[in-house]
Amino acid sequence: MTTLPIEPLPTPARDDSARDRSGGVLRGRNTGDRSYRAVLTALALVLPLLLLTLLAELALSAAPAIARFGPRFLWSSTWDPVAQVFGAAPMIFGTLASSLLALALAVPLALGVAIFLTEFAPKWIRQPMAFLVELLAAIPSVVYGLWGIFVLIPFLRSAVVPPLKAVLGWTPFLQGVFYGNSLLAGAIILAIMVVPYIAAVSREVLLAVPASQREAALGMGATRWEAVWTAVVPYGRAGLIGAVILGLGRALGETMAVTMVIGNRHDIGLSVLQPAYTMAAAIANEFSEATTSLYLSALFEVGLILFVITVVVNGLARLLIWRVARGTVVGSRAL
Amino acid sequence: MTGLVAALSFAAVLALVLILGHLVAKGASSLDWSFFTKNPVPAGETGGGVANAIVGTGIIVGLAALIGLPIGVGTGLYLAEYGSGRLGWLVRFVADVLNGTPSIVIGIFAWTWLVKPMGHFSALAGSMALAALIIPMIARTTEEMVRLVPHSLREAALALGYPRWRTSLRIVARTALAGIVTGCLVGIARIAGETAPLLFTALGNLNFATNVLQPMQTLSLQIYVYATGPFDEWHRLAWAAALVLMALVLVLALSTRRAMRQRHGPAR
DSSP states (O other): OOOOOOOOOOOOOOOHHHHHHHHHHHTTOSHHHHHHHHHHHHHHTHHHHHHHHHHHHHHHHHHHHHHHHTTHHHHOOOEETTTTEEOOHHHHHHHHHHHHHHHHHHHHHHHHHHHIIIIISOHHHHHHHHHHHHHGGGSOHHHHHHHIIIIIHHHIIIIIHHHHHHHHTTSGGGOSOOOSOSHHHHHHHHHHHHHHHHHHHHHHHHHHSOHHHHHHHHHTTOOHHHHIIIIIHHHTHHHHHHHHHHHHHHHHHOOHHHHHHSBOOOOOOSOTTSOBOOHHHHHHHHGGGOOSHHHHHHHHHHHHHHHHHHHHHHHHHHHHHHHHSTTOOTTTTOO | OHHHHHHHHHHHHHHHHHHHHHHHHHHGGGOSHHHHHOOOOOTTOOOOOOHHHHHHHHHHHHHHHHHHHHHHHHHHHHHHHHTTSHHHHHHHHHHHHHHTSOHHHHHHHHIIIIIHHHTSOOHHHHHHHHHHHHHHHHHHHHHHHHHTSOHHHHHHHHHTTOOHHHIIIIIIIHHTHHHHHHHHHHHHHHHHTOOGGGTTTTBOOSSOOOOTTSOBOOHHHHHHHHHHSSOHHHHHHHHHHHHHHHHHHHHHHHHHHHHHHHHHOSOO
């Protein structure tokens, strides 16, 4: 029995000369195109190299402290430059506490702004108001710190803390005497600072929700508010969570304003009226007075921890936002 | 509920108004000729100005822009033109990561790379740190602006036999130029207010200095030192310096907004 010979399909003859003529211009085969691409690629490689050297340098400088203290560094709360014993727990706690407290204050505010500006505000007010809120992001950190020291803290001392203590003074969160520089002051400043970021990204996310979602809810008899709450917000949920996490990333790494109002004390306490410390503030305060190499190395380890945390937090936020508002460069719109 | 979200929005705007209002109320009265033309006087004496800090801010930020803008714009063009591959994805991701990096971390990085080997603090190290901050910002805004250019323009140029690089530079980039410049100005406004990366690089300087290899003062550093210092006179000068810095940032922000509106019309 003979099998039918299966002929391979004739491949179409390649006309290389024609391809070169048409593709040469488009695909970058000529010298100008090739060098243009090479130059741009070289410039684009600067950022990955920068990140690599940054990571390597931080890890290298932190190595002595990592070798000396091991994982204990993360939960030990002794920070004694004289005895050369270092543990970053108070700073890690202070960083997380101030940032989370700031988010608790900022998220309702920022989501309110985003919902108002995309769904309810009259058309003429949307653009100017969005701009004004985003201007909050343009105020330099050190100016926030100045305002915090001379306006916010006196205001808290005279008008906010006394009534707060009168009502909720029995809780462990409001113990102790309020001198001014405190976790509370740091968290409020941080909250104002991250509102523009969360609001801007949330607004992008809400704008990306298809109109059909709104219309379907309205068509079923929902009020405008119900349409927002049952259709628009759930649709953009991943993106909104991303916006909040992005705000968290900002808050974690914020340095100057927090350093100026949080009190800078190595201590873990539940009371928001007491001074606290953050990782960024510790570096800002102590880096130039670090006299021994181990002290310096411990500060580098603090920097490394801070860096890794912000990278993880920001990466997570980007992934969530991309799922909703794909392709838009979120965040850069905030000034 | 509509009233609630409206109230929240006005609260956010109120915060801005309060901060700007306090800046003007506490800073404006100190702005006079000597504030802009004199250098700081020793602690305890009254008077003096921030001439050295204003000049220092200009030099450090200018140098940072000189280093950072070409790299940032080039990276942005790369992302828009060739950024669909794996390297493009990587660069975009790295830019976003660096955009979220705490500036104090960049500061200690610049210290290990520039200050430690040189043996002393310098304005140049501060500029490099600020450049590292501005590159990822510029890269992403440039990419966004270049992507807004309609494809038909690019195709028309290519169809006329323009090579790709000239199409990219002379047609696409030029069309997006206003947007790219806007992005650069926003970036410059942002780094002009940075303090944390300068603490261990430019350090600050009480005297007038123009040598970029020596420590130099900036407005932001001066505000930090004066605000956290013990003297009322310093606090007065801190408010005035903050007002000047804020005015600088606001002018940049407002002019970019105007440029954007002329270019793209009132956005959503």
